[in-house]
Amino acid sequence: MTASIISTQRxxxxxxxxxxxxxxCRLLWRQGQLLVRLAQDMKQQLYLPVLESEQDLVRCLKxxxxxxxxxxxxxxxxxxxxWANACEQVGKPMFLRGTVAQKLKAKQSRFHWLMMRVxxxxxxxxxxxxxxxxxxxxxxxxxxxxxxxxxSVSWKVGARGKLFRAIKFRTTPANDDSWTTPLGRWMCKYxxxxxxxxxNVLRGEMxxxxxxxxxxxxxxxxxxxxxxxxxxxxxxxxxNYPLMPDSKF
Numbered sequence: 001m002t003a004s005i006i007s008t009q010r011x012x013x014x015x016x017x018x019x020x021x022x023x024x025c026r027l028l029w030r031q032g033q034l035l036v037r038l039a040q041d042m043k044q045q046l047y048l049p050v051l052e053s054e055q056d057l058v059r060c061l062k063x064x065x066x067x068x069x070x071x072x073x074x075x076x077x078x079x080x081x082x083w084a085n086a087c088e089q090v091g092k093p094m095f096l097r098g099t100v101a102q103k104l105k106a107k108q109s110r111f112h113w114l115m116m117r118v119x120x121x122x123x124x125x126x127x128x129x130x131x132x133x134x135x136x137x138x139x140x141x142x143x144x145x146x147x148x149x150x151x152s153v154s155w156k157v158g159a160r161g162k163l164f165r166a167i168k169f170r171t172t173p174a175n176d177d178s179w180t181t182p183l184g185r186w187m188c189k190y191x192x193x194x195x196x197x198x199x200n201v202l203r204g205e206m207x208x209x210x211x212x213x214x215x216x217x218x219x220x221x222x223x224x225x226x227x228x229x230x231x232x233x234x235x236x237x238x239x240n241y242p243l244m245p246d247s248k249f
Contacts, residue, residue, distance in 0.1 A: 148174025
């Protein structure tokens with residue numbers, strides 16, 4: 001088993017131009033898997049060069065023989081989003097480790113899982129057929145009152161802690177996600193914006209009959225709430241970097 005440390009990274013975001021700091025990560029290679037953990041000791045010796053951009057991380061993952069990545073949710077939402085985007089680009093699945101994965105782990109036999117999967121697929125397909133006029137009407141209203149792309153996607157945590165892109169109708173302006181449109185508020189009131197997630201159910205990423213998935217931000221909060229050592233690590237990190245947006249939970 002090989003271990004390495006990636007140093008704290010600074011990223012410049014376009015648009016608002018603000019600095020974001022990422023915690024030190026401890027990398028462990030084990031049986032074709034890459035385990036990414038929060039470094040316990042901020043003074044540990046660094047063995048890997050700083051990855052200055054998401055593109056650098058993509059290149060490293062692309063040339064790595066690892067098949068999948070397992071990462072601690074305690075790294076924070078910004079860091080998890082960065083790793084998830086990189087994993088998506090190289091086509092390697094990413095799973096959250098620890099509390100979240102245990103809560104979302106399906107404790108059932110393969111036959112039971114297969115039956116639930118069949119029920120999910122049939123129910124989702126029937127609902128898509130029945131609700132297709134409603135979805136078409138919403139798409140038409142969005143075209144008229146809120147021009148732009150039809151859907152928005154966000155990372156969610158599903159069974160066994162696996163990350164996937166959840167699909168929803170866009171509820172914000174096309175070029176500004178800081179506020180919700182009147183049409184978007186109406187859709188959210190009746191949960192109509194979530195109708196496209198039936199496609200996620202068809203793909204086996206979500207379920208109508210099993211435990212629900214979690215948003216990435218909720219998964220991070222849940223992990224920090226249940227992991228006292230992680231809270232201590234984050235308190236130390238936030239003391240060093242008080243402007244870190246990840247530190248506010």
